[in-house]
Every structure is written in C-alpha cells, then in structure tokens.
Amino acid sequence: xxxxxxxxxxxxxxxxxxxxxxxxxxxxxxxxxxxxxxxxxxxxxxxxxxxxxxxxxxxxxxxxxxxxxxxxxxxxxxxxxxxxxxxxxxxxxxxxxxxxxxxxxxxxxxxxxxxxxxxxxxxxxxxxxxxxxxxxxxxxxxxxxxxxxxxxxxxxxxxxxxxxxxxxxxxxxxxxxxxxxxxxxxxxxxxxxxxxxxxxxxxxxxxxxxxxxxxxxxxxxxxxxxxxxxxxxxxxxxxxxxxxxxxxxxxxxxxxxxxxxxxxxxxxxxxxxxxxxxx
Amino acid sequence: xxxxxxxxxxxxxxxxxxxxxxxxxxxxxxxxxxxxxxxxxxxxxxxxxxxxxxxxxxxxxxxxxxxxxxxxxxxxxxxxxxxxxxxxxxxxxxxxxxxxxxxxxxxxxxxxxxxxxxxxxxxxxxxxxxxxxxxxxxxxxxxxxxxxxxxxxxxxxxxxxxxxxxxxxxxxxxxxxxxxx
Numbered sequence: 001x002x003x004x005x006x007x008x009x010x011x012x013x014x015x016x017x018x019x020x021x022x023x024x025x026x027x028x029x030x031x032x033x034x035x036x037x038x039x040x041x042x043x044x045x046x047x048x049x050x051x052x053x054x055x056x057x058x059x060x061x062x063x064x065x066x067x068x069x070x071x072x073x074x075x076x077x078x079x080x081x082x083x084x085x086x087x088x089x090x091x092x093x094x095x096x097x098x099x100x101x102x103x104x105x106x107x108x109x110x111x112x113x114x115x116x117x118x119x120x121x122x123x124x125x126x127x128x129x130x131x132x133x134x135x136x137x138x139x140x141x142x143x144x145x146x147x148x149x150x151x152x153x154x155x156x157x158x159x160x161x162x163x164x165x166x167x168x169x170x171x172x173x174x175x176x177x178x179x180x181x182x183x184x185x186x187x188x189x190x191x192x193x194x195x196x197x198x199x200x201x202x203x204x205x206x207x208x209x210x211x212x213x214x215x216x217x218x219x220x221x222x223x224x225x226x227x228x229x230x231x232x233x234x235x236x237x238x239x240x241x242x243x244x245x246x247x248x249x250x251x252x253x254x255x256x257x258x259x260x261x262x263x264x265x266x267x268x269x270x271x272x273x274x275x276x277x278x279x
Numbered sequence: 280x281x282x283x284x285x286x287x288x289x290x291x292x293x294x295x296x297x298x299x300x301x302x303x304x305x306x307x308x309x310x311x312x313x314x315x316x317x318x319x320x321x322x323x324x325x326x327x328x329x330x331x332x333x334x335x336x337x338x339x340x341x342x343x344x345x346x347x348x349x350x351x352x353x354x355x356x357x358x359x360x361x362x363x364x365x366x367x368x369x370x371x372x373x374x375x376x377x378x379x380x381x382x383x384x385x386x387x388x389x390x391x392x393x394x395x396x397x398x399x400x401x402x403x404x405x406x407x408x409x410x411x412x413x414x415x416x417x418x419x420x421x422x423x424x425x426x427x428x429x430x431x432x433x434x435x436x437x438x439x440x441x442x443x444x445x446x447x448x449x450x451x452x453x454x455x456x457x458x459x460x
Contacts, residue, residue, distance in 0.1 A: 030299050031307065048306075055306040064310060068318045075326035082333035086340070099330060119331065120323040128318065144311075149304045153311040216300065 025223040029146055029216060032059040037140055060150065063142045067131045075127075102126050106265050111272040114169070118271050121161050125154065126264040133215060133256030137249070145259070146215040148208065155208035158267040159201075166274030178277035203270050207263060214259045218252040 033056060036042040045057040074095065081092035088096065102123050107115040129145055136143025144150045166175040179196045180189065225245040229238050435453055436446070 026299060031304060050309070053305050053309065055309050057310075058304070058307060060307055061310045064307075064314050068314050071318060072321055072325070075322055075330070079326045079329045082330060086333060086337045096330075096334070100334065103331070103334075116331075120327045121319060123327050124315070124319045124322050127322075128315065147304075147307060148301055149307040150311050152303065153308050153315070157312070157315060 025220055025227065028223060029143070029219055031142075031147055031149075035059050035062050059142050060144045060147050063132075063135060063144050064150070067128065067135055067144065070135070071127055071131055074131075098127070098130075099123060102264060106261075106268050110265070110268040112276060114275065118161065118165060118268070122264050122268055125158065125267060126260055129154070129211065129263050130257065130260035133260060134253075136215065136219070137252055137256060143215050143219060145211055146219060148212045151208040151212040154211070154263070155204035158207060158263075158270070159204035162203075162267070162270045162274045165271050166277070169275045170277060175274070175277070203266075207266055211259055211263055214255055218248060218255055221248050222252070 032042075033047070034042040034044045036059075045059070045062065047054075047056045049055060074091075078088070078092040078095045081088035081090075103115075103119060106126075107119050107122050111118060132145045132150075133143065135141045136146065145154075163175075166178075169175075170178055179200070180192050184192050222245050225241045225248065228241045229235070432453065435449060438449075
C-alpha cells in the first residue's frame with residue numbers, strides 16, 4: 001500500500017517534472033542550438049565544426065557577439081565624444097565615470113606602478129562582464145556569464161595575463177622563485193611549492209565559479225518564484241511570487257554590477273601580486 | 280518515510296536534470312576566446328587608447344591650469360608686496376624731499392631776510408651818513424654865506440659910517456638889495 005502510494009507520487013512528480021519541473025528553468029539558463037525571441041518561433045543556428053571540434057553557433061555565441069557589438073558601438077560613441085570636447089556630457093560622461101573608477105579605484109591601488117599596461121585588459125573585462133550581466137537581465141536575453149564555459153574562459157585569460165605580467169616584470173625564474181615567500185625554512189620548500197602552485201590555480205577557479213554561480217543563482221531564483229504560480233496552480237501565490245521576483249530582480253541589478261567589479265578587482269589584485277612580489 | 284523517499288527522488292532527479300549547468304562546451308570556449316581577444320584588440324585601439332589619452336590630457340590641463348593660477352597668484356602677491364614696499368619707499372622719499380625743500384626754503388628765507396635786513400641797514404646807514412654829510416655841507420655853506428653876509432654888511436656899515444643919513448640910506452638900500460635877491 002505504502003509502496004504503491006510512493007510509486008504513484010513519484011510517477012506524478014515525474015509527470016509534473018515533465019510539465020512544470022525544473023527543465024523549463026534550465027531551458028532558459030542553458031545554452032541552446034537555436035535563437036529564440038519569444039513569442040516568435042525559434043531560429044535554428046548554423047552547425048559548424050573545426051578539426052573535429054564542435055564550434056556551432058549557439059544562443060550564447062549570438063549573445064556573446066551581441067555584447068561585443070554593443071561594446072564596440074558604445075565605446076565608439078564615447079571615444080568620438082572626446083574628439084568634440086575634452087569634457088563630454090551625457091552617455092560619454094557616464095561611461096567616463098566607470099572608466100575612471102576602473103582606473104583609479106581598481107587598477108591604480110592594486111597594481112600600483114606600471115598599471116597602465118594592464119588597464120586595457122581590465123577595462124575590457126569589466127565592461128564585457130557588466131554588459132553581459134545586464135543583457136542577461138533584459139527579458140529574452142541570455143546571460144552568457146551564467147555559462148561556465150564563458151566564465152572559465154574569462155578566468156583563464158585573467159590567469160594568463162597575470163602570469164604574463166609577472167614573468168615580464170620579474171623574469172621567468174625570478175617570478176617562480178618569488179612565488180615562495182622569503183624566509184621559509186628549507187625543509188618546508190617542497191610543501192610550499194605545492195601549496196603555491198595550487199594557490200596559483202585556485203585563484204582563476206574561484207573567479208570562474210564566483211561569476212558563474214552569482215549570475216546563475218539569481219536567474220534560477222526568479223524562474224523558481226514565477227514557476228511557483230504554475231507549480232501550485234493557484235493565483236493566490238502570484239502576488240507573493242511576483243513581489244519576491246521583483247525584489248530578486250533588483251538584487252540582480254546590484255549583483256550584476258558587483259560581480260563585474262569583483263571579477264575586475266580580483267584580476268587586478270592577482271596581477272598586482274604577480275607584478276610586485278615583494279609585498 | 281515515503282515523504283523522505285519522495286524528497287530524495289526529487290532532489291536526485293533535480294540534480295540530474297541540472298547536470299547540464301556545469302557542462303563545458305568547447306565550441307563556446309573557442310568563440311569566447313576569439314571574441315574576447317578581438318574585442319580587447321579593437322577596443323584598445325579604438326576606445327581605451329583615445330579615451331585614456333583624453334583623460335590624461337584633461338587631467339594634465341587641469342593640473343597645469345591650477346599650477347599656473349597658483350604661480351600667477353604668487354607672482355601677483357609678490358608684485359603687490361613689492362609695490363607696497365616701493366610705494367612706502369616713494370612716500371618716504373617724497374616726505375624727505377618735501378622736508379628738505381621746506382628746510383631749504385626756510386634757510387633761504389632766513390638768509391634772504393638777513394640779507395635784505397643787512398642791506399636795508401647798510402642803506403639806512405649810508406643814507407644817514409649822506410644826510411649828515413649834506414647837512415654838514417649845507418651848514419658849512421650857510422656858515423660861509425652868513426660870514427660873507429656879515430662881512431659884507433660890516434664892510435658896507437663901515438663904508439657908510441661917514442654920515443648918519445647916508446648910513447641909514449645905505450642900510451636901507453642894502454636891505455632892499457637883500458630883499459630883492
């Protein structure tokens with residue numbers, strides 16, 4: 001009897017999962033081989049492959065390019081505004097605030113001397129993540145930063161820039177020697193070596209997971225809250241759901257900005273630590 | 280018991296269905312690398328370079344302007360101070376010149392007064408002596424004349440002393456002569 005009920009419940013749940021389970025949430029968050037602008041039909045995207053690798057154009061690739069195009073257009077406008085006047089206003093002025101913020105509050109204090117070399121990278125990564133996060137908040141938009149492939153790539157690029165910066169400043173041998181703090185007893189060196197190498201790789205790993213998890217979690221919560229209405233099949237829960245969804249959405253705006261800042265800040269910090277190893 | 284089972288099932292199946300969340304897609308990594316590197320190159324050339332240059336230029340302009348203004352102010356203050364000192368010195372000089380002029384004019388006045396006084400005194404002395412001399416001369420003349428007249432009269436008296444009548448007549452004549460003269 002109990003077993004039967006249990007099976008029945010599980011069947012029902014499985015059925016429910018098929019209809020209103022978590023799949024539809026994942027459908028919104030995961031990548032897809034087609035581009036859909038609801039309520040219109042999905043447009044299939046081309047399937048490409050290179051040397052046996054699948055490099056199909058997916059929904060996230062489309063949004064990746066959209067972000068890139070938006071960035072280029074936006075900063076072309078900003079750049080042109082400076083040709084007219086040294087003191088631009090409006091949109092260019094707003095972007096200038098962010099640029100100056102990245103320069104004076106992120107790059108300058110964390111890297112210090114020689115920060116100018118890394119500024120283009122930091123600015124690009126900051127605005128790339130910022131634009132990606134905000135496009136993900138636009139209805140029908142996909143958040144490319146909630147795809148682990150994208151965040152891992154960004155983290156690896158940050159890692160490579162950090163190592164390149166450290167090696168260029170201190171030399172290959174000097175850089176790897178500098179990883180181990182001075183004044184460590186000789187018998188600790190093997191352990192320190194392992195720990196430091198491990199530490200080297202945990203930094204980009206943390207960067208990738210942090211951005212991915214932050215950008216994914218908010219979206220899942222919003223979808224789950226909205227899904228509650230359909231899952232419970234009652235209108236009574238709708239006001240609560242919508243109120244909470246709006247709250248989470250506003251929180252997401254904050255998170256989108258903060259994550260762009262944190263990714264850039266930490267990248268800058270790691271670069272600073274690699275370039276100036278003595279402190 | 281059944282509830283726990285069901286929950287476990289839900290959690291498990293939920294976990295299974297969201298397995299795609301952590302799937303790494305090589306194609307997307309490929310495109311991300313290409314897009315990001317291209318974006319970095321394009322933005323560096325097109326935006327960051329000119330924008331950061333403009334910002335630096337502007338900051339330099341502001342810094343220079345402030346420095347220039349400060350220098351100008353310092354210069355102006357120095358100039359003002361100098362002017363004040365110069366003015367004070369000029370005033371002092373003018374005061375001194377006025378003092379000198381007054382002193383000089385006083386001295387000149389005194390001298391001139393002294394000179395004119397002495398001149399006047401000399402002139403007075405001269406005039407007095409001249410008058411004295413003239414007086415003396417006139418007196419001498421008068422004395423001579425009186426003596427002459429007396430001698431003349433005496434001569435005539437002696438000459439006409441022969442007769443009384445003639446004498447009287449003579450005196451009258453003489454007096455008449457004298458009157459006529």
